[in-house]
Amino acid sequence: GAVVSQHPSWVICKSGTSVKIECRSLDFQATTMFWYRQFPKQSLMLMATSNEGSKATYEQGVEKDKFLINHASLTLSTLTVTSAHPEDSSFYICSARDTGHYGYTFGSGTRLTVV
């Protein structure tokens, strides 16, 4: 079945530094990937839709300059949290759709802790 590999699975960084999270579709091409953020015991909130070869579409209230998304190829999308602060600490998870599968396949998520 479709597999989406997300790395790193967890990361601790200092306040003010930037962190890059990668999402790769391993056995299918993903023209569109989605990035979500999830706080403890809450739902997944869609942050942005990442389109291969074009600019990402951000949801209302999501800072474009803070959360940089790059979808440079059909199998790779990256989310960079720039100048991270403790309030950016969260669980970030990506997803993509394999056209041969009804459901969207999710990465395993990244737990970001900013200290």
Added chain:
Amino acid sequence: AQKITQTQPGMFVQEKEAVTLDCTYDTSDQSYGLFWYKQPSSGEMIFLIYQGSYDEQNATEGRYSLNFQKARKSANLVISASQLGDSAMYFCATGNQFYFGTGTSLTVIP
């Protein structure tokens, strides 16, 4: 954006019993899909079941079935013969961008 409502923040069920998790949605799309995902404590999102809006029959996948009532815009998940491993968060989702409901925390009691 579509709106998904899950009114049960937490549910308990006895092992081997059936449980229904509620989901209502609001969409103006004529054609849409409804999805249920399970999220254990590890955080991974596990696809459970899909229902297309034009599917006449309710979807079933093993112990999971979907009680789809289009006119009421509801798509409730039924888990039969609950197992301890079913304890997790359950999310309903729909839309091209995949908007999620608030989730239901299910605890299966031995």
